[in-house]
Amino acid sequence: MKAHPIIDYPYRWFPTFVLALTLAIIQAALAWGYAGADWLPALVDGIATVGWFAALAYLVWFVVGYVSLLQTNVITAVSGVVLWIAGNFMVCDIMVKIVGIPYIDFAFTLPFRLLFGVPAWTAVILWYHLLVMKETANREEAVTTPQPPTAVPEQQEEVIDRITVKDGSRIHIIKVDELLYIQACGDYTTLVNPDGEYVKEQTMKYLETHLPAGNFVRIHRSTIVNVTQISRVELFGKETYQVLLKNGVKLRVSLTGYKLLKERLGI
Known part of the structure; x- marks a missing residue:
């Protein structure tokens, strides 16, 4: 259903x-x-x-x-x-x-x-x-337009461990390992952690190539997820899947993203 x-x-x-x-x-x-x-x-x-x-x-x-x-x-x-x-x-x-x-x-x-x-x-x-x-x-x-299942992110010159987000006169410092998932919004991204959502003027491509490759995978062209926050992967429709996070949020998985997710999780 x-x-x-x-x-x-x-x-x-x-x-x-x-x-x-x-x-x-x-x-x-x-x-x-x-x-x-x-x-x-x-x-x-x-x-x-x-x-x-x-x-x-x-x-x-x-x-x-x-x-x-x-x-x-x-x-x-x-x-x-x-x-x-x-x-x-x-x-x-x-x-x-x-x-x-x-x-x-x-x-x-x-x-x-x-x-x-x-x-x-x-x-x-x-x-x-x-x-x-x-x-x-x-x-x-x-x-x-399938991509090879063995595709890996570009060579990471710098792996980031925190992201700063300016909000008016305040600057939020978000630890990467506390991120739940990231969603695209044009040239901006929405960073979601247990404390809330933060909008960052940063592209998905940049984050994909600078986040720790062992913990983050791009499961959809508009979504990057922290694999340590995944509770389970479940069938969503005919040959389509979604992931259920530990906090109850469900995220759609594309066919290419599912192949990368299987490779990252070893399933």
Whole structure:
């Protein structure tokens, strides 16, 4: 089963939470300002309906990730919106009939619910498809342009044992042996250790050729991992793998990276 692009990547948790909270506030503001609802039931409505939207968006990944038929994707999109609207109605109905909170007529809120829900649902499905297409392109690139499995980094003239990162008036000194992994971000790299993440204006190529070769391996064109932090290597999909770090983070492994990783780990 494919890893979920949000649940299995902790660095996406916080922005996803902030986005969901923002959408809940917007939903509540529309119910209060547009439909004239009281602020408390409007806030309950916003949080509950966005929570239901998030649950549906989580589940739809397991359809989009495996099915590429246009008809199935259209049915998924329509069904998702219908289920979300039905969930909205249930939230309002529960507030009025069970909890006893006075609330506006549900039909009066449908215009802004659709205006909010349809674009958001479309954006989720398009983002999922973009991730699937990107993964497929990376896999095809790895197959069509394989590198020799015995390839080794260039001769290291200098092996670094620490990296300095300037952050405003502060300078962080990061010990190399404490690094968990490194990810590329254009001409910058993100260094991750147990204390947090640090952005360094340094290329992956430089770090690959200057980090201790015995402890670090480039498992993907955008990822270098500290092999001492790997808990296990597991199958991710058909002929694709991922590594699980001791702190629970999962990192994708390309075909070339898997060959280098096997050689480095002696498996």
